Amino acid sequence: MFEPDVRRCPRCHQNRPGTAFRSASGRPTQSCSACLERSRLTNRVRRAGLGPAGRRADNLRHKYGLLPEEYDALRAAQEYRCQICGVHEDDIEAPRTGRPRSDGSPATEGVRLVVDHCHRTGRVRGLLCAGCNVMIGNAADSPEILLAAAAYLSRDAEPAPRPQLARLRILDTVPDGRPSRTVQFRGSVTIRLDGHEVHVAEGSTTTVVSPTGNFEVIT
Incomplete structure (x- = not known):
């Protein structure tokens, strides 16, 4: 019988104190901190060998279940524009992503149109500029909140002049x-x-x- 503050890690099958099952931010984790650190190091080594194109493909597959070809097909279907505000990707400054690499290899280039997906179902909805993506994220993906915001802004909109x-x-x-x-x-x-x-x-x-x-x- 284990002491109350001891848990068995499902990865290494070792008994660890309860404090070992906390992330750096204090959130509870399923695996112990030693296994999580090994996993991070292994993944870092694996991604370092992929190159920029491989890391891009890995990000799309891991986060959204998309192939690079599917992402590019979405861009073409949207005429390379944000699905909400309509800004063209050429008019969006490419964000800087990733940390400087010790071996001098380039970090994965930041995309101008980001993938928007439903956090409840995981379904990809389309591609948005960063501003529109943050906007609907801050609204908790709620159409009601966004409609209320539009109505709020419309109150101060100048009415169109009536023709004489x-x-x-x-x-x-x-x-x-x-x-x-x-x-x-x-x-x-x-x-x-x-x-x-x-x-x-x-x-x-x-x-x-x-x-x-x-x-x-x-x-």
Whole structure:
């Protein structure tokens, strides 16, 4: 029977004190710290031999289950733009990633469009710029929060100016004929009257003389 503060590591099958099953940040771990450190060193050596392209492929496979070809196909399908804001990847500064390597080999180049995925299902949703990816992450992937934020910002948005009226005043060719009438349009308009085109500018009144008074709107 083990003491209360002793656990068996499932990797090395050794009995370790409970303090050995804590990460550097204090979070509990399944394996002991010695096994985790060996695993980190082994993985570091393995990745050092992959080269930049191999490390990129390893990152995509391990984090998102994607092949580099699948990532590039997503980029092409999105026309190399962020799926939210539409910025082109050429207009995004490439982030610096990785630590300087002791052997002088280059670190894996940071991508301009990052993979966005559902943290609940793991499904890849698309590629985003870093700003949009952080935005939806800070919103906890909640459409309700993002819609509320859009409504909040819309309150201070300046309303679009309402177009002024354009007025068409039609007179009869006979002085004592039918009464004159005025037709109003919202914004400028072009009409056809008695075979002639007449443009009525926004905010103005245009007077015409017509034997019929009949017209049609062109634009």
